[in-house]
Amino acid sequence: MTTNTSMTSAIQKASAIQKWSRRVFMAAAGSLAISAAAGLPALAQDAEWQKVIDAGKKEGSLVLYTALVGQPSTKQIAEAFTKQYGISVEVLEARASEIRERVRVEQAAGRFAADVMFTSEGQTMLYDKEDKSVDPLPVTPNSQKIGDKFKLKVPMASVMTIPYGIMINTGLVKPADEPKSWKDIADPKWQGKILSDDPRAIGAGYLWFFSTHDKIGEDYLRKVASQKLVFTRDQRESQRRTARGEYSIYMPVIMTDFSDLKGLPVKFIIPEEGVPYVLYGTVMLKKAPHPNAAKLYLDFMQGPVVQKIYASLGYGPVLPGMTEGLPADVKAISEAKLYGTTDTTRQNEMLAKSKDIFK
Amino acid sequence: MTIIHNRPLDDIAETAPTIAGNAFTRAFSGGSLWRLIGMLVLILILGFLTIYPLAMLLYGSLHSTPPGMAGEFNLNGYRSIMTTQNLIVLANTIGISLAKTIPSLTIAVFLAWIVARTDTPFRGTLEVLITLPFFIPPILTAMAWGMLANPQVGVINMVWRWLTGGTDPLVNIYSYGGVIWHMCQYSIPFLFLFMVDAFRAMDPSLEESSRMCGASRWTTFRKITLLLMLPVLTSSFMLSFIKGIETFESALFFGLPAGIKVITTDIYESINHRATPDYQYATSLSFAIMGLMFLLVIWQWWMLRGKSFQTVTGKGFRPSVMELGPWRWVTFAFCVLFFFVTVVLPIGQLMLGSFFRFFGFYTYDMLTLEHYRSVFANSEFWRAVRNTMMLGLLGATATMALGAIVAYISVRTRWRGRNLIDSMAWLPWMMPGMVLGVGFLWAFAMLPGPIPIYGTIWALLLAYIALGTPVSVRVMTGAYHQLSYDLEECSRVHGASWFQTMWRIMVALAWPAFAVGWVLTFFGIMRELSASILLYSVGSETLAVVLMKLWANGNAEQVSVIGLMMMLLVIVFRWVQLSFIKARISKL
Amino acid sequence: MASVTLENVSRMYGAITAVDNVNLKIKSGEFVTLLGPSGCGKTTTLRMVAGLEKNTGGRIAIGDNVVSDSEKGYFVPSERRRLGMVFQSYAIWPHMTVFDNVAYPLRIRRRPDKEIQDRVMNALRLVEMEQYAERPSPALSGGQQQRVAIARALVFEPEVLLLDEPLSNLDARLRTQMGDDFRALQQRLKITALYVTHDQAEAMALSDRVVVMHGGRILQVGAPEEIYRRPENRQVAAFFGTPNLLNATVKDCRPNGGQYYKLSVEGQGWSGDCHAATEMPKGADVTVMVRPENLHVRDAGQVNGDLSWSGEVSQAIFRGSHRSIMVKTPAQTLHVEASSLSNVDIGRPVTVAAPVEAAWAVRN
Known part of the structure; x- marks a missing residue:
């Protein structure tokens, strides 16, 4: 019984302007x-x-x-x-x-x-x-x-x-402090307060790693890595843990799970950049x-x-x-803006990089 | 009066004795031909159940691609596992497994002794209650412990902070200790179940005679009781230690956040978290572990060779309990404490949570029976219950029958090949479940077309029998080691055939063990997921598959409801089983 | 009831010979005891008859049927030999009641319930256990368990009854009583019985014939009295009780008119007459056996028998039924069993005498 049932593997990036016959x-x-x-x-x-x-x-x-x-x-x-x-x-x-x-x-x-x-x-x-x-x-x-x-x-x-975003515990994060974008995750105030899907193995964390790596850059990831992330591999349980107040932020979260958690002190945030998918x-x-x-x-x-x-x-x-x-x-x-997805052909290279950054 | 010394018989025979029957019946009369055929059939069955899937996996480890795809034979798999990193992970895994097996065994022995050999109050009830955690799906207890003992808002830590006014957490489940503790929750009840009947079946005179020789209670326990239990103790140790090496859920849940790596998470990752599952790596690693584990089996053979552990003899004995006096309240308190910590705390959470919309949010407005309603209204759930019950009843019975026969031959005969079948029966235990599941998939799917196993419910049944055989053989081996040969020979001399003797004497005498093995196997089948998910077909979903789907859909509370129902079933099973034993003993 | 025949029966365990070429015929209705020290092969022999061990050489027949022939590779398994057996440990199945234990052989043979009920109760009555029928078997005393084991062995009227030291777990008094009861039962039912024991007294009291075994071989077969009084060799002689065994040389040998020969022998500081089974040449070294109960202590110089030794009392032990007296003679110290009433002083010079019938010579 496990983790990331929906997000499983890298995906060829689909270009919007692709001429396809x-x-x-x-x-x-x-x-x-x-x-x-x-x-x-x-x-x-x-x-x-x-x-x-x-x-x-x-x-x-x-x-x-x-x-x-x-x-x-x-x-x-x-x-x-x-x-x-x-x-x-x-x-x-x-x-x-x-x-x-x-x-x-x-x-x-x-x-x-x-x-x-x-x-x-x-x-x-x-x-x-x-x-x-x-x-x-x-x-x-x-x-x-x-x-x-x-x-x-x-x-x-x-x-x-399937869109992925950020989830916060509304009891622990004041509305003013809420992260608005993926970049906000790198803010030092979140140090030790982020529960993250493991980016070193295929799954949601890796998807986030892959898209932000290409769109924001490696420096950003290294900054996030210094946040003392705690890694997990079970979406559902991690959502609950965050809801119960173990961590302020859980990311990346499957956005569609929001309906299952209605009534809990959590908020699902669509990052400004868009949702990895x-x-x-x-x-x-x-x-x-x-x-x-x-x-x-x-x-x-x-x-x-x-x-x-x-x-x-x-x-x-x-x-x-x-x-x-x-x-x-x-x-x-x-309708959230689609941010990016993964590319199977770069899998090994990117996994190695992730393991290097998130030791 | 005739005194003869070495003279031919014909001189004295009143009538010449004749050999009865024709040549054919004579050929079978010695039993050796039947024995040969029986052994061959048994080896074939075990071979199909254990060697065949493992052979497929071995192929997978030696071939660049999994079965059915073009590729070449190479040793890349084995080469790629030879890394310092893996060596460290292996040492870590062994350390964790030892750290959980030794305390588990100690506590389980102590509990078994309390329940079986002392006059501790309510020991009958305690016997059922302290084994309950074993029957709960690990994911649920993991969740419960996550709620109880997380460093931030865990209930235990909140209470601790409130009591002491401090800010530091008392316990952190996301640590080595947490991983080991969660594993102990399963190994202690398992070991307890495994051993308690061996303690019960022991003739107290063996201990009494030691006391009479001047040995203290403690020395007697050490030198007589424990040594007589050696087959069962070594078996328990091995089963538990090997399982510890292969345990996966605890490490994934509590180890990963703390950066603790074990072999199985590595294997899991290589199958599930790489773009292309690296079966060559996973199988190579598994076989390397298996090789190491087999050394343990050899160690056990060496330990037990040439010794007798017969504690149940044809001379009846009165099972007696030790009168502890006021100390019985101490043992009682120990059991209650154990029950409270391992059962009440986690299962209480599950039970409480099942009546609220969400675990951990216990407010009045969240109170609901919705989870129960959803489960009971779920037609897929009921179908899975029917399937699982059928598979469980058939599978546990078949597994125990097979285990009883294999154990009998390996313990109580000198037949050629007995060591072979004994080791064959060990094999499935030494393969991590998720890898073995793939082995079954490959094995059953690759059978020639006309053999209708794959895609039917029989594939699940066969896989369950294979998975359950190691435990069933160990349980029965321990029981048979205790029975004296007279009981069996007496039956043969008085006209019972081998099968009649097996059924009426050996199984009947070993039946407490048989029943425990049956329950263990039955609930093993109820919980099994790795092989089920790869072998189930449309319409033959098992309970574990349904639980996984519910979990994946975020219905942890519904999973708990089902987990609690499974526990209820355990209580019913155990109660029936134990009241049977009591009915027998109370007649004495 | 059937006879049992063993022909050249051997049993090897690897290179070790446990039973070596044993020949024996037990007649129908006869009670034969295999007697010997532990490790002599008696239990192995019994187990081969039972079919619990396979003989590696020779043939075994029960009645007119061969049940095992090692050369022909023929072997009838235990359950088809129609035997009853009482084990040393009784092998009472602890998970059954007394009734169920006894009924087992009948149930295995699928007899009707009515018959089972009757025959089990008969068998239990035979051993005076009928009132215990519904007891769980572990709740019985040793003697009761033994009776149940016998009832179970007899219930389906076996061809042969095998008993493996059935009395050894009982206390001395119970042992004698059970032995007597069992002998009476055996004679009443005319059962062929093969009995294994290491207890000579038991063997003599129960058996029609005793088979003395040693080192896997039969030393002697015969009626208890015959074996006791006229052993064929020194080993058999030494096995029963604590006989006085004296070394002597044959002076003269003549038939005494009956089955035996009368010898004149001379030992160290003594001489006299005794009996022997075979003719011995003059000058042959023999062992003369005189049992302690046949020796008499007289005042010094008083000779009143065919053999006599003079010496002095070195030790006297009161044993209740008799008095053990050790008399030191030039040849050796003699053990004498005297009446417990006789009073002897340590150090007193005495003469020890025995009648000629009590002295038996075997070749060294």
Whole structure:
């Protein structure tokens, strides 16, 4: 039972201005049928999609593996999907490294049990490059509608971002003293008062380390390191510890957890610079036993129903216009400026650096 | 009257004796062929449960990639663990484990003696109560202790400051002491459970005769009682010490914030906190530890070789207790103190917290039954309870049956191969759980397609049996060491087959141990997560998986509710078991 | 009830021979005791008959059936030999009541409940334990446990009853009483019994025949009186009681008309007649055995027997039933058991005499 279930691995930084051609990518992926479909006029596309819907309904069920453990939203979404398509969803949850190894071993042994996987961008890259356990992304009606920065090179249909910020104990920190930005963490007045997710291992702390390293610089990190941080690896327990008054600040905190702590003397702060984030999405696993249902699910995850569910929980939706009408506190988190994420290719170098700075 | 000296029998035989049966039955008559087949079957079962997953892990440690991926064989894994850093961490780990095992063993021996051999008041109730912490998921007691003994706002420190007016904390759970203390909470009840029946089953005349020879009570305890308990004591020590090396939760919770590193956190990190799980590193490190641990097993064989520890003989004895006089209130006070510190404090927190919206915020407006309602309304929880109960009942029974047979053969026969099966049964204990879980995943998934184990509930069952076998074998070994051979031979001579004897005499006589082993295994299964998470399939969630999901979703209070229910189940189990024993003893 | 036959039976433990080429036939209904000091192989022999040990050489048969033949690799396990056994420790299962203990052999054989009830109660009645049937077995005294063990061994009418020092854990009085009871029971039921003990008195009182063992070999087999009075060699002679063993040389040897030979022997400072089993050449060295209870102390010079020694009393111990008197003679100190009424003074010169029937010579 542990730590950082949502944030698990480094993620390729997605550039907002990336020029991304679906057609080229699809062709490169070698999926002839899909690239052909992509070239067809809209009407024909609709007809094609209807075929997928029919076939998916015929398959009748879907096996979803998810690395996002314990979230009630998973079940909520599955029920909504079943309601819409009449396809039942079986969910298997495990932590990122565990679920990845399961998929890898299952496929190596010729047991193709799972259809889709809900995981992070960084993990998807590993599924794709190292394990070769995912299929190229299909074109679905909703896949064209999402924000451009969420259209990725890796074969993952982006669904939402998990934002990380700062949490304070309102009993210990006066409103005037509240840290407003990541830079404020380096203020010497917080010495010994900060509980921090361990930046020396993959997780939330590392995500903060990575993004502030690139955006603010190493000096800042060295300054924070001299604050005598206390490290932990359990998000939920650390939030509680801070709430109970062991520490003034806990960072980086998963912002969406705020709703679970309502009523406690804590405040979740969106740093001025923005929130480091992890991008989650759905991937199609190789030789999925229910390939059409899987396509429907991928599409469904990017559709307004799911996007609204995630936005209402504070996650950043990939479909524009989903935050309308949300309560102000949720809306602020859901719309928070995305600060940065990690890059799997620089993993070893950055982990070493973190270990060097935070001895 | 016929006096014969070395003359052929035929001279005197009234009728020539004949050999009954045909050639086939004769071949089996000696029992040696059956024995051979039985041994082979047993070796195959144990091999599948222990050697096979370990072999997969060994492959993983020697291969640049995990099974199923292209790569090459190399020793990089072993090379990469040979660092000074790891050596320091290893020394640290061993130190922590020793620092917890020795006091735990001492306290557990003392408690077992109090409960089993003295007239301390309420010892029957105490016996159930002092073992409770063992059955609570470690994460919960860790949380409770974090609340009680953190240096800033821990309850104990607040009370201390209020009493003394000082500002320094009395205790800090985030320290070496905290890590060791949290481990002790599990090892003391475990060791106590493991040993108490051995103390109970001892013929008091063995001790009395020592007293008659002029030895003092203390000398008798040291030279007779403890030495007669040697099999059980050495087994306990090893189980506890090895577990201490592999313990993970305590170090992660209380050690990490204080910068304390142990081997398992290193392994955990290499699997869970690197982009690509480094299975080669994790498995190599585990095998290196395993090699060291095996030295302990050899040490135990050497200690026990050629000695007899039979304390239960065919001559009936009256289990008697030592009358302590006024001292019995001292022993009683010790038990109560132990109960208060290890049970009331942490479990009280959990119980209290389960009625409030949040742990630690005990105000009137936070009072709620919502957590209970949520748990009871959670259909996934009930499904997991059903699965876990089924797995627990089947798994514990099968594990204990296997353990009883293995222990029997290794202790009470001279069959060839008995040492082999004994060491095979040790193996799963020497692999850290999270690594062994991966071993099971690899092993079961890589079975040829037609063998339907992976992805079914049977995969969990097999993994649980493998994980439970070391304890079940140790429990039964300790019990069998105590039984005299006469009891068994007498049954055979009077017409009972080997299996009948096993069941009616050996299991029946060793059943207090069997029952304790069963309970230990059952709750081991209820708690097991490392292998479960890798082997469960949709619909076969276990309780531990559900607990992990709830925890990950921030429902610590609901996890406590379930933890408390598990504890209730323990009390029921133990009560049934102990009242059974009492019913037997009260007849005397 | 069946006979038991042992043919060239041996048992090796590695290089050590525990039982060496033993041949023995126990007739149906006979009570045979294996007697010898500890380590003589008697218990191993019993255990081989029981099937608890495998003989490494020879054959064992119970009744008409071979149960173990080491050359043919044939071995019938214990439970199929239809035996009853009483263990030294009684091996009463502490987790069962008296009734359950005794019923065990019947339950194993899946007899109907009614039959079990009847036969168990019969067996318990036989050992006068019926009123204890429902007692938990650990709550019994040693003698009671022993009775239960016997009842258990008899309850299903075994082919042969094996007893491994069953009385050794009892006190002296109980031992005699239990022994007598058991002998009476055995004769009443005509059970074939093989009994192991190191107690000579027990062996003599109970057995039809005694088998004296030493170092894994049989030294002598015979009726108790025969072995007691006419041992075949010095070792057997020395095993029973504390006989006076005197070195002597044969002067003359002639058949005495019956089974034995009459010898004239001469020792150091004494001479006289005695009996022997075999013919001895003149001049052969022999040991003459005279049991203390057959010696008589007379006033010095008074010769009234076939053998006599003169000496003086060196020690006298009152033992209640008799008086042990040590008489120092030129040959050696003789042990005499005299009536406890006789009064002897230390240092008084006396003559010790024995009748010719009481002196038995064996070859050295």
